[in-house]
Amino acid sequence: MSPGKTANISFDDKFANIINGEARTKSDNYHQGVNPTTGEKLWDVPIATQSDVDEAVASAQKAFESWSVKPIEERKEFLKNFQELWAGYQEEFTTLLCKETGKPRQFAAFEVGAVGAWFGHHLSLEIPEERLEDDEKIMTTRYMPLGVVGAICPWNFPLVLSFGKIIPALLTGCTIIVKPSPFTPYTSLKAIELAQTIFPPGVVQVLGGDDKLGPMFTEHPGIAKISFTGSIATGKKIMAACSKTLKRVTLELGGNDASIVRADVDIEATAPQLVMGAFQNSGQVCVATKRIYIHESIYKPMTEAMAKVAASLKVGKPDEEGAMLGPIQNQMQFEKVKTFFQDSKDKGYKFIAGSGDVEKVDGGFWLQPAIIDNPPNDSKIIQEEQFGLILPVQPYSDEEEVINRANDSNAGLGACVWSKDEKAAERIALRLQAGSVFINSFEKPTPQAIFSGHKESGIGGEWGTQGLLSYCNPHVIHLYKSKL
Ligand code: NAD
Numbered sequence: 110m111s112p113g114k115t116a117n118i119s120f121d122d123k124f125a126n127i128i129n130g131e132a133r134t135k136s137d138n139y140h141q142g143v144n145p146t147t148g149e150k151l152w153d154v155p156i157a158t159q160s161d162v163d164e165a166v167a168s169a170q171k172a173f174e175s176w177s178v179k180p181i182e183e184r185k186e187f188l189k190n191f192q193e194l195w196a197g198y199q200e201e202f203t204t205l206l207c208k209e210t211g212k213p214r215q216f217a218a219f220e221v222g223a224v225g226a227w228f229g230h231h232l233s234l235e236i237p238e239e240r241l242e243d244d245e246k247i248m249t250t251r252y253m254p255l256g257v258v259g260a261i262c263p264w265n266f267p268l269v270l271s272f273g274k275i276i277p278a279l280l281t282g283c284t285i286i287v288k289p290s291p292f293t294p295y296t297s298l299k300a301i302e303l304a305q306t307i308f309p310p311g312v313v314q315v316l317g318g319d320d321k322l323g324p325m326f327t328e329h330p331g332i333a334k335i336s337f338t339g340s341i342a343t344g345k346k347i348m349a350a351c352s353k354t355l356k357r358v359t360l361e362l363g364g365n366d367a368s369i370v371r372a373d374v375d376i377e378a379t380a381p382q383l384v385m386g387a388f389q390n391s392g393q394v395c396v397a398t399k400r401i402y403i404h405e406s407i408y409k410p411m412t413e414a415m416a417k418v419a420a421s422l423k424v425g426k427p428d429e430e431g432a433m434l435g436p437i438q439n440q441m442q443f444e445k446v447k448t449f450f451q452d453s454k455d456k457g458y459k460f461i462a463g464s465g466d467v468e469k470v471d472g473g474f475w476l477q478p479a480i481i482d483n484p485p486n487d488s489k490i491i492q493e494e495q496f497g498l499i500l501p502v503q504p505y506s507d508e509e510e511v512i513n514r515a516n517d518s519n520a521g522l523g524a525c526v527w528s529k530d531e532k533a534a535e536r537i538a539l540r541l542q543a544g545s546v547f548i549n550s551f552e553k554p555t556p557q558a559i560f561s562g563h564k565e566s567g568i569g570g571e572w573g574t575q576g577l578l579s580y581c582n583p584h585v586i587h588l589y590k591s592k593l
Pocket of ligand 1: 263322327346394396
């Protein structure tokens, strides 16, 4: 397939489940996502049934027989062809992503472009093979694809988090069935419809549905692995369900990322970074900064500078001039984030940006960013993941004490340290209980490094070579030198 718009696909009406290479629009039941900027329902999505799941699994198992034994270079060719095809549809996917998530267009375009980066890095990876020899024998360790993967995805980055599973799974020789979040099914359904132009039937499929669909995946004996990204609460249910068939699981779960700001930083340069780290994607990022600890000697000027930056961030619709922050993606999350505003207001915490007054505007799920000044350690906003536009800041004086405060969480996904003194920052970073620690940057996951959570933020990890190997079983041949 040559680059460009060579697929016969429409973007504005029909959305289908993709089973065995076919687009299935018919179902007894349909559901709809909601445009979060207006509260209006979007298009119909057919709700997949148990028999759809069974059919997709059978097709994926069949496809696995030939896909898994292709040389990796051949599988890379398929992936490269899809990457080229994808590059011709940036506009269409950006517009669709804006509709289903409400993201400002520049950030939706960034997510669509990031899928290309995920392809790019993974296409440079090889599956390692290790050979050890002694006098008696040769041991060769290879990594064999697991089989059919079920990808269960969240709504905050519908494309990059689906492709973050599809690309490594297909590269290793697995086949995959994607289940997008019911809040944001559209871009995944279309992307996988587009993929049928390139991949043989059954290699990559997608099923949209309601709350009953995820458990059909986790229970299914024909699925070898669940790669899940979502909340800690759902992750626990998934692990319990997968234990019945001893499926492999990768769990990428929630975070409560701490950011530690040392006294030596440049306030004007750092304040915008701290604010964007917390409020990127309207705070709906698993590794968004969720608590900030600022050295007491700069606490006042830094929080004043942050409040100014927060007030300057325009909240608006995807195509509004200068919009930096979109709405909360769905009603459920909107209600949840409002409880953090309400609790902070009820407890009398000081809002140094925004206010505790939140109203639904034009039917959309709109909030203005808020910063809370020094709430107590046991407050809801410090203890729980807010996943929205509200951020607590606290002062600290002692390095040891602030490390303990940062680590005092059930979560351990990401963290940040800010300092001109890189050695001092690294000394702190090494003590932080998190899968990814960023020095002098807010949290920016990349396909090059494994992304994983400590503590309740996850089991295993994805991306990088280690992430790739999570789609494989190790397989060792012990060859005894023949004396026969
Ligand atoms: P969620 O757990 O509510 O849903 C995630 C997915 O799981 C959806 O597709 C949902 O339909 C499905 N699901 C729900 N119940 C299920 C069940 N019992 N069995 C199988 N599947 C089920 O999460 P969400 O609200 O979509 O996403 C927000 C959460 O995800 C936040 O906590 C955020 O921090 C986390 N997250 C983590 C990462 C990461 O990489 N660590 C990335 C993005 C989001």
